[in-house]
Amino acid sequence: MAEGTHGIALKVLLLLFGLWLAAMAIALPSAALDDTESGLVLVAFPTMGVGEDRNLLRVAAAEGRPIRSLLGGRLWLAQSDEPGFVGALKAAGAWAVFSPDMLTALPQGACFDISVRPPGPPRPNPPI
The missing domain is CATH 1.20.5 (Single alpha-helices involved in coiled-coils or other helix-helix interfaces)
Structure with a gap:
């Protein structure tokens, strides 16, 4: 049984x-963001056979500034004020580009949320 x-x-x-x-x-x-968007973005790159260094070069090729690597370089927070930055990232090999605001939906204390917090001393959680 x-x-x-x-x-x-x-x-x-x-x-x-x-x-x-x-x-x-x-x-x-x-x-996913439109190809004409710019600013701070979350970029998803292919997962197989591509290292963190290669994806860093892809962000630079799109004339963006890499902010932080996530998930072993498969995701990057990147920034550029150039118009069409998202389209340039896709042309450089990004699978998709999202707004980093989608990470704010994660609950406090989640493993992924911890990995995108800025470095520094611990801050108290806001009151409920």
Whole structure:
């Protein structure tokens, strides 16, 4: 009887994973910035066979200033005031470019949130 419950749990897990993938397939393209945008952006680069140094060079090729590397160089916070910066990043090999404001939706204390906090002494959490 225990094997039957494991099978159901696996099916539920696969269903939830499939729903999450579908939601991401819809949400991420709609959250991407237009090619004419500039300013502070979050850039996603290809994940296989490309190192952090190569992606740093891609940001520089788009005439941007790299701010911080995330997830082993697969994501970069970059900035440029040049018009069309997002289009230049995509031409340099970026998969997608997003507003860094999308990171503010992460709860305080999440692993990813900690990795994008500015360096310095700990700051108290704001009151609820």
